[in-house]
Amino acid sequence: MQTVSLDHGQLAFVQQGTGLPVVLVHGFPFDHRMWQHPLATLAADAHVVVPDLRGFGSSSGLADPLTMSQLADDLAQLVAALEISQPICLVGLSMGGYIAFEFWRRHRKLLGGLVLCDTKAETDTPQALQNRHRMAEHVLAYGTELVAQAMLPNLVAAETVSQQPRVMELLRTMIVETGVETIAAAQRGMALRQDATSWLAEIDVPTLVVAGENDQLTPAAAMHAMAQSIPDAEFVSVPAAGHMAPLENPAVVTDAIRQHLVRRM
Ligand code: MLT
Numbered sequence: 001m002q003t004v005s006l007d008h009g010q011l012a013f014v015q016q017g018t019g020l021p022v023v024l025v026h027g028f029p030f031d032h033r034m035w036q037h038p039l040a041t042l043a044a045d046a047h048v049v050v051p052d053l054r055g056f057g058s059s060s061g062l063a064d065p066l067t068m069s070q071l072a073d074d075l076a077q078l079v080a081a082l083e084i085s086q087p088i089c090l091v092g093l094s095m096g097g098y099i100a101f102e103f104w105r106r107h108r109k110l111l112g113g114l115v116l117c118d119t120k121a122e123t124d125t126p127q128a129l130q131n132r133h134r135m136a137e138h139v140l141a142y143g144t145e146l147v148a149q150a151m152l153p154n155l156v157a158a159e160t161v162s163q164q165p166r167v168m169e170l171l172r173t174m175i176v177e178t179g180v181e182t183i184a185a186a187q188r189g190m191a192l193r194q195d196a197t198s199w200l201a202e203i204d205v206p207t208l209v210v211a212g213e214n215d216q217l218t219p220a221a222a223m224h225a226m227a228q229s230i231p232d233a234e235f236v237s238v239p240a241a242g243h244m245a246p247l248e249n250p251a252v253v254t255d256a257i258r259q260h261l262v263r264r265m
Pocket residue numbers: 026027028029093094095096190217243
């Protein structure tokens with residue numbers, strides 16, 4: 001991995017290929033490895049940059065709470081540090097999508113297109129907020145193994161559990177290797193995020209919305225409705241996939257992103 005010094009610390013990232021700049025932003029609590037398949041394929045005709053967000057993977061400089069606006073600003077600094085002058089296509093999964101909404105709001109001039117993958121615009125219900133704060137306390141007290149146990153069953157489609165042991169192992173590894181302070185800080189940061197629902201009608205870049213057909217956390221029907229609220233959006237449903245569609249069915253997700261880049265950007 002390469003690193004770049006930003007205001008807050010060192011940000012680690014991988015980059016591959018040349019052409020249209022595409023930044024792939026991981027979800028919670030993962031790192032750049034969740035994008036391994038799209039990275040390899042998209043880099044054939046794009047400049048693909050895949051960071052470990054602040055505090056995750058090999059990146060330092062954790063803040064608590066870790067807010068979506070801080071993480072969006074980090075991405076803008078990364079784009080500047082890499083001297084990328086063309087507007088980027090920002091691809092975000094789940095928490096990466098929350099960051100993508102903030103990036104659109106705060107750094108519109110840097111943005112040429114969006115891919116919102118297995119994410120949502122709404123903030124949390126009172127119950128979900130409570131769960132975030134509970135996980136923040138529990139991970140600090142008991143460690144990441146419990147987080148993996150709690151999260152894994154809801155992350156993927158049933159067929160992924162039974163047929164893709166390597167995907168399950170990678171997901172588990174990424175979760176247990178994430179620092180306990182990072183998990184707590186990111187939960188507190190996500191709890192503070194703004195509701196992006198009212199922004200959807202104003203999103204003025206070509207947008208692709210990608211949903212795992214069996215996503216239990218951000219259901220495909222809700223994502224379809226979200227796509228209909230964005231003026232220039234297309235929707236793709238990914239078969240045999242849950243919330244982690246880019247790992248579960250990478251061919252369909254990568255092809256949808258490629259077509260978005262070629263036809264609409
Ligand atoms: C993610 O995959 O990034 C999480 O599901 C986001 C969240 O906890 O809301």
